[in-house]
Amino acid sequence: MKPTITAYEYSYISQQLDALVSAYLSVNDKHMRRVVRDTTLERIKPLLPLDEPLVQEFLTRLQPDRLTRKAAAEIVPLLEPLVIPFPELTTKQxxxxxxxxxxxxxxxxxxxxxxxxxxxxxxDGGNQKKYLVAPYQDRLIGIQGDLAPQVVKGVCSICHTIGNVSLFVSTTKRSGLGSYTRNGNYICRDSEQCNRQLTDPQGLADFITVVRPKK
Ligand SMILES: [Zn+2]
Incomplete structure (x- = not known):
C-alpha cells in the first residue's frame, strides 16, 4: 500500500466531511441531503485510490443518510495509511x-x-521565534523569524483562513553594509492548526518564495 494522498489533500477531505456534517444538521429534506452527499463525494473521490480496501470502507461508512461529528471523526483517520507523512527529521538534519x-x-x-x-x-515561546521547515523546489528548507507575542484575528498568509494570527518577521536578505531586508507577514500562531486549514499548497509556495533566505 503506497501512500498517494498529500497532507493538504487529506486536510481538504477532512474539511469536506466537516462541511457535510454541518449540512446534514441543517438540511431536513432527504433528497437534498443526498445531493449534498453526492457533491462531497464528487469532490473527494478524485483524490482517493479507489481500489484500496481502506478507501472502500471509508466510502461505505460515508454513505448513510446522516453522519454525526463523532462518526466523521472516526472515519477520516481510516485514510491515514494512504497519506504521505511529513518526514521526521533528526536533530542533526x-x-x-x-x-x-x-x-x-x-x-x-x-x-x-x-x-x-x-x-x-x-x-520557541521564550525567545519569541518561529521555525518553519517547508518543501521548496524538491527539497526542505528552514525559515526562521521573530514571532510577535500579540495574537490578533486576521487572515493567515499561508492557509488564507481567518484565525488567530501573529506577525512573523523574517530576515530575507542582506541588502548592503550591515542592513537587512525584513519581511513581515501575519500567519497562524499555531502551525498545526494552520496545516489542518491548508488545503491549497499554492498559499504556502507563495509565502516561501517571499520569505526564503536569499543570498
Ligand atoms: Zn494558517
Whole structure:
C-alpha cells in the first residue's frame, strides 16, 4: 500500500466531511441531503485510490443518510495509511537547516500528526521565534523569524483562513553594509492548526518564495 494522498489533500477531505456534517444538521429534506452527499463525494473521490480496501470502507461508512461529528471523526483517520507523512527529521538534519541558530528548540515530534503536515512549524515561546521547515523546489528548507507575542484575528498568509494570527518577521536578505531586508507577514500562531486549514499548497509556495533566505 503506497501512500498517494498529500497532507493538504487529506486536510481538504477532512474539511469536506466537516462541511457535510454541518449540512446534514441543517438540511431536513432527504433528497437534498443526498445531493449534498453526492457533491462531497464528487469532490473527494478524485483524490482517493479507489481500489484500496481502506478507501472502500471509508466510502461505505460515508454513505448513510446522516453522519454525526463523532462518526466523521472516526472515519477520516481510516485514510491515514494512504497519506504521505511529513518526514521526521533528526536533530542533526534540523541543525543543518538552521545553521545560524545556536540552541535550536526542537519540535515536539511525539505530539505531531505527520499525516497532517504539509509543512512543519513550531514556536520557541521564550525567545519569541518561529521555525518553519517547508518543501521548496524538491527539497526542505528552514525559515526562521521573530514571532510577535500579540495574537490578533486576521487572515493567515499561508492557509488564507481567518484565525488567530501573529506577525512573523523574517530576515530575507542582506541588502548592503550591515542592513537587512525584513519581511513581515501575519500567519497562524499555531502551525498545526494552520496545516489542518491548508488545503491549497499554492498559499504556502507563495509565502516561501517571499520569505526564503536569499543570498
Ligand atoms: Zn494558517
Amino acid at each position: 534540523l541543525s543543518k537547516l538552521f545553521r545560524k541558530v545556536k540552541k535550536l528548540k526542537q519540535p515536539e515530534w511525539a505530539t505531531l500528526n505527520l499525516h497532517q503536515l504539509t509543512y512543519l512549524g513550531w514556536n
